[in-house]
Amino acid sequence: MTAPLVVVGDVLLDIDIVGTSSRLCPDAPVPVVEQAEERPRPGGAGLAALLAAAAGREVVLVTALADDEPGRRLRAMLDKHLEVAAFHLHGGTPCKLRIRSGGQSVARLDAGEGQALDGPVGPRVTDAIAGAGAVLVSDYGRGVARHRAVRSLLGGLPASVPVVWDPHPRGEPPVPGVRLLTPNEEEAARLAAADGADISGFGLSAAGRRGRHLGRAWGIEGVAITLGSEGALLCDGSDAPFLAPARPARGDSCGAGDSFAAGAVGALADGAELTAAVTEGVRHASEFVRAGAAAALSAQLAETGTARLVPERGEDAWDIVERTRRAGGTVVATGGCFDLLHAGHVSLLQQARRLGDCLIVCVNSDASVRRRKGPTRPLTPAADRVRVLEALSDVDAAVVFDDDTPAPLLERLRPDVWVKGADYAGTTLPEAETVRAHNGEIVLLPLLEGRSTTRLLSTTKGNAS
Numbered sequence: 001m002t003a004p005l006v007v008v009g010d011v012l013l014d015i016d017i018v019g020t021s022s023r024l025c026p027d028a029p030v031p032v033v034e035q036a037e038e039r040p041r042p043g044g045a046g047l048a049a050l051l052a053a054a055a056g057r058e059v060v061l062v063t064a065l066a067d068d069e070p071g072r073r074l075r076a077m078l079d080k081h082l083e084v085a086a087f088h089l090h091g092g093t094p095c096k097l098r099i100r101s102g103g104q105s106v107a108r109l110d111a112g113e114g115q116a117l118d119g120p121v122g123p124r125v126t127d128a129i130a131g132a133g134a135v136l137v138s139d140y141g142r143g144v145a146r147h148r149a150v151r152s153l154l155g156g157l158p159a160s161v162p163v164v165w166d167p168h169p170r171g172e173p174p175v176p177g178v179r180l181l182t183p184n185e186e187e188a189a190r191l192a193a194a195d196g197a198d199i200s201g202f203g204l205s206a207a208g209r210r211g212r213h214l215g216r217a218w219g220i221e222g223v224a225i226t227l228g229s230e231g232a233l234l235c236d237g238s239d240a241p242f243l244a245p246a247r248p249a250r251g252d253s254c255g256a257g258d259s260f261a262a263g264a265v266g267a268l269a270d271g272a273e274l275t276a277a278v279t280e281g282v283r284h285a286s287e288f289v290r291a292g293a294a295a296a297l298s299a300q301l302a303e304t305g306t307a308r309l310v311p312e313r314g315e316d317a318w319d320i321v322e323r324t325r326r327a328g329g330t331v332v333a334t335g336g337c338f339d340l341l342h343a344g345h346v347s348l349l350q351q352a353r354r355l356g357d358c359l360i361v362c363v364n365s366d367a368s369v370r371r372r373k374g375p376t377r378p379l380t381p382a383a384d385r386v387r388v389l390e391a392l393s394d395v396d397a398a399v400v401f402d403d404d405t406p407a408p409l410l411e412r413l414r415p416d417v418w419v420k421g422a423d424y425a426g427t428t429l430p431e432a433e434t435v436r437a438h439n440g441e442i443v444l445l446p447l448l449e450g451r452s453t454t455r456l457l458s459t460t461k462g463n464a465s
Contacts, residue, residue, distance in 0.1 A: 003133030004058040004083075005269055007262075008150060009045030009166075010116070010142035011063045011078075012094045013070040016041075016298050021101035033101050039298035042077055043096055045138035047294065048166070048258040051284075052136070053082040054307040057266060060128045064089035064116035064144050081307055085124040089114040094142060100295065103252065116143030121150065129153040134269035135163045136261055137178075141170030151175050162268035165220075166261040167191060173218055179268060180222045180277065181214060182232075182261045188214065188225045204233060204243070211235030222274040224281070226260055228253065234278045242275050244282040247290075255294035260285040317360050317397035321413065329357030333415035335406045337364045338385050339378040344448040346392070351445045352419040353394035361389050362409055365402040372404075407431040414438040421447045 019036035049061040059082040070093035091114035139145040155175040165174040169190040192210040211223040222236040231246040263284025267277035291309035353359040369378040386398040401409040
């Protein structure tokens with residue numbers, strides 16, 4: 001996309017008051033927040049625009065700003081990262097203040113009832129929308145998406161310009177030609193009910209019915225209902241909706257919806273289909289939450305002046321081992337090829353996990369498997385074998401090693417218990433000396449009779465012939 005991404009919508013001033021709390025107020029059962037620090041950031045459409053700009057896109061924000069102190073603070077923050085085309089906001093700038101301690105919100109205060117009223121918007125707004133390569137409408141119910149001139153400009157865009165509409169229950173229905181609607185589950189319920197739909201409950205089934213209803217009622221090609229930690233459900237007129245699952249992410253989710261919408265419109269701007277755009281939106285939002293979400297963005301703006309967040313690295317095998325040892329727990333490890341995972345593998349892993357507080361699986365690399373099993377193995381590449389193993393509840397992590405034996409890896413891992421199958425009874429394990437050098441114990445566990453990858457392959461070949 002060569003033309004800019006234009007974000008249209010209501011901007012709020014979000015402020016986090018962040019401090020520590022170790023006691024209650026003597027005259028009321030509320031925490032006393034001390035050593036408080038103020039961390040402001042743009043909210044609403046301003047946050048969506050800031051996130052899109054942080055991803056490297058040329059962004060123009062079309063909004064209404066008041067000439068008051070909060071409005072001037074917003075303008076100063078936004079001007080550093082993107083172009084602002086603003087018209088007049090009647091009344092005070094909407095402000096949302098969160099008091100936070102220990103990563104949790106203690107209270108929230110809302111102020112400012114400003115509204116964007118019909119009237120002239122000026123040539124900068126007109127030119128910005130007319131020259132858009134893609135548009136995200138971030139409606140926070142403050143009047144920008146209801147403004148007649150803005151709606152006329154949006155309705156006049158060519159079909160080649162993708163428009164994503166992030167709605168608000170107090171906002172206006174989208175203009176004709178919108179490609180993707182992105183309500184969260186609660187917003188979809190309220191919007192569908194307001195349109196006369198009698199759909200009760202929550203969850204995938206209810207979300208699918210509401211998405212189809214809103215798509216038909218408003219003539220929209222795709223409705224993606226965001227479901228928090230479950231991802232987003234896309235209803236696009238096909239027989240079955242498409243679910244884009246989210247990667248697990250814990251913590252403050254403030255701003256995740258804006259991040260989703262910014263990711264989705266960016267993908268559409270680059271020519272993606274709806275399913276790919278929704279998947280990208282979910283990935284974008286998951287990374288945003290893992291990086292600390294809006295609270296981390298405020299801290300990043302205060303400390304470095306930049307808005308680009310880096311997601312926290314997930315806990316790996318070494319983190320798990322360190323955490324287990326620090327807590328005085330027992331580290332259990334086992335190893336093997338695990339090519340074509342079968343019931344025998346699962347049984348061994350279940351037994352091994354019960355011997356300690358974490359289980360690390362050492363997996364032979366593809367080259368290591370070929371040296372042991374021959375040129376036709378492995379059937380499954382190492383990355384896939386690791387992914388399958390780590391999906392098992394008894395496995396805390398899997399690590400790939402490229403040597404002929406796991407001894408070099410075990411030198412670093414230093415497990416308290418090293419597990420092998422009972423078929424190794426009476427044999428000398430090449431890694432035994434390494435395990436025992438670090439006061440580890442070797443344990444042989446019973447196998448399920450007749451279960452092995454080699455036998456499975458022999459049976460398959462026999463049946464084929």
